[in-house]
Amino acid sequence: MNDIQEMMRRQYPGATWADIARRDGELPPVLAQQANPEQNLRDIPFARYTDPAFFDLEMERMWKRVWQFACREEHVADVGDWFVYDLGRLSVVIVRTEGGLKAYPNSCLHRGTKLKPSGGSGWSESLRCSFHNWEWNLDGSLKNIPCSFEFPQLSREKACLPQVRVESWNGMIFVNFDTDAPALTDYLEVLPDHFANWDLTGWYVATHVRKHLPANWKVALEAFMEAYHTPYVHPEMTNVVGDQNMQHDIFSDHISRDLCAMAVSSPTSTANLTQQQLLDMMLVADGAMVGERAQVPEGKTARWVMAEQLRTQMLEQHGLDYSGHSVPEMIDSLKYHVFPNMLLYPAPGLCLIQQFRPDGHDHDHAIFDQYVLFPRPRDGNFEVGEAEVITEHESFTKAPSMDKFLASVLDQDTDIMRWQREGMYASAKGAETLSIYQEARIRHMHDTLDKYIARDGSAELAK
Numbered sequence: 452m453n454d455i456q457e458m459m460r461r462q463y464p465g466a467t468w469a470d471i472a473r474r475d476g477e478l479p480p481v482l483a484q485q486a487n488p489e490q491n492l493r494d495i496p497f498a499r500y501t502d503p504a505f506f507d508l509e510m511e512r513m514w515k516r517v518w519q520f521a522c523r524e525e526h527v528a529d530v531g532d533w534f535v536y537d538l539g540r541l542s543v544v545i546v547r548t549e550g551g552l553k554a555y556p557n558s559c560l561h562r563g564t565k566l567k568p569s570g571g572s573g574w575s576e577s578l579r580c581s582f583h584n585w586e587w588n589l590d591g592s593l594k595n596i597p598c599s600f601e602f603p604q605l606s607r608e609k610a611c612l613p614q615v616r617v618e619s620w621n622g623m624i625f626v627n628f629d630t631d632a633p634a635l636t637d638y639l640e641v642l643p644d645h646f647a648n649w650d651l652t653g654w655y656v657a658t659h660v661r662k663h664l665p666a667n668w669k670v671a672l673e674a675f676m677e678a679y680h681t682p683y684v685h686p687e688m689t690n691v692v693g694d695q696n697m698q699h700d701i702f703s704d705h706i707s708r709d710l711c712a713m714a715v716s717s718p719t720s721t722a723n724l725t726q727q728q729l730l731d732m733m734l735v736a737d738g739a740m741v742g743e744r745a746q747v748p749e750g751k752t753a754r755w756v757m758a759e760q761l762r763t764q765m766l767e768q769h770g771l772d773y774s775g776h777s778v779p780e781m782i783d784s785l786k787y788h789v790f791p792n793m794l795l796y797p798a799p800g801l802c803l804i805q806q807f808r809p810d811g812h813d814h815d816h817a818i819f820d821q822y823v824l825f826p827r828p829r830d831g832n833f834e835v836g837e838a839e840v841i842t843e844h845e846s847f848t849k850a851p852s853m854d855k856f857l858a859s860v861l862d863q864d865t866d867i868m869r870w871q872r873e874g875m876y877a878s879a880k881g882a883e884t885l886s887i888y889q890e891a892r893i894r895h896m897h898d899t900l901d902k903y904i905a906r907d908g909s910a911e912l913a914k
């Protein structure tokens with residue numbers, strides 16, 4: 452145990468996430484780990500969010516070199532299925548072919564027109580440009596050019612679609628614009644080991660909500676990387692969520708996580724609820740999963756009841772056996788950050804993906820996608836949730852699939868982002884000061900970002 456971990460234990464005696472989780476039973480080795488390396492406690496300049504020149508550096512040196520979550524396997528399940536992943540001004544068409552997944556820059560080799568619409572998905576027999584009808588086979592080879600006798604300078608090989616790296620892991624598809632990038636599984640570092648108990652290939656995107664946000668992509672992402680703000684922005688959650696006593700771990704450049712206990716009160720709460728009251732108040736997403744309200748038996752906890760109910764439901768409805776999974780593995784908010792753009796929550800009680808990226812070439816706007824995953828029905832019949840798009844000024848309650856309570860929580864998070872962005876521009880201090888534990892992963896993300904930016908020599912704006 453290092454000094455930072457010791458400090459948290461002293462601050463929350465018997466009430467750190469690990470203390471709470473250990474009271475449920477023995478922790479699996481992956482969840483028993485704690486990783487809090489020492490950091491340089493520098494302030495983070497707001498220019499990293501507000502300066503278009505820094506945004507350009509990020510785009511060139513980071514975004515074009517990292518593996519980034521694009522979509523799920525079920526988005527491109529059958530040969531001919533395509534899905535467009537947009538990043539700033541870049542755009543990629545991911546296609547399922549006879550030979551597996553392919554990804555192509557979404558740009559015609561004739562005069563550049565986008566081959567498929569941004570934000571779109573669908574099925575087609577080939578990739579055909581809507582301007583002059585140049586057409587490619589799904590494998591990227593040229594199929595047809597109208598009046599081809601007019602292009603003697605173009606060989607068939609030269610007319611193949613260029614490729615973007617595409618690989619998949621655990622049902623998730625990632626792309627990388629860098630042809631020299633390491634393999635995805637190397638990039639994911641400890642993640643495959645940590646997910647040995649969480650096979651998400653048998654799950655599917657049941658709902659997908661996309662919101663356009665008035666803030667830099669890092670402002671948006673960072674709001675979901677700490678629960679320091681929870682008692683003040685989401686006071687209604689403090690009864691049932693362990694927020695400021697959450698566990699944060701930094702494993703490697705690309706992977707960090709937070710572990711947040713459900714059905715326990717925040718250290719800031721004075722409510723002193725009984726286990727029955729905690730169970731009755733579980734309102735957030737996993738509340739919908741546990742079904743009918745139950746009584747907490749003598750000597751048991753709300754967390755135990757929720758985990759038991761969920762295990763029964765998973766077995767009866769989906770044939771999934773979670774008897775070997777611990778209580779926290781069932782019901783807690785276990786959230787992994789995969790640098791740069793993905794938060795992945797694997798627990799069956801709260802299984803989702805959140806994705807953050809720049810919205811066009813605009814450092815002040817971001818796209819936030821939230822994919823809620825459900826187990827695939829046993830009969831194999833399911834519809835992949837289509838994107839429900841919410842504009843910058845609309846509430847999450849506009850999305851029909853969105854749970855009303857969750858929608859109000861997300862509105863609180865996204866409303867504050869505009870204030871933060873505007874305040875960054877209004878700042879005399881010009882930098883943010885992060886806490887050493889709860890916000891350490893935000894600092895770590897900036898450290899990793901700097902490593903990418905520094906790769907082509909020193910970058911004055913990065914420091």
Ligand code: FES
Nearest residue numbers: 559561562580583
């Ligand atoms: S721009 Fe695509 S066919 Fe002309």
Ligand SMILES: [Fe+2]
Nearest residue numbers: 674684685864
């Ligand atoms: Fe929040």
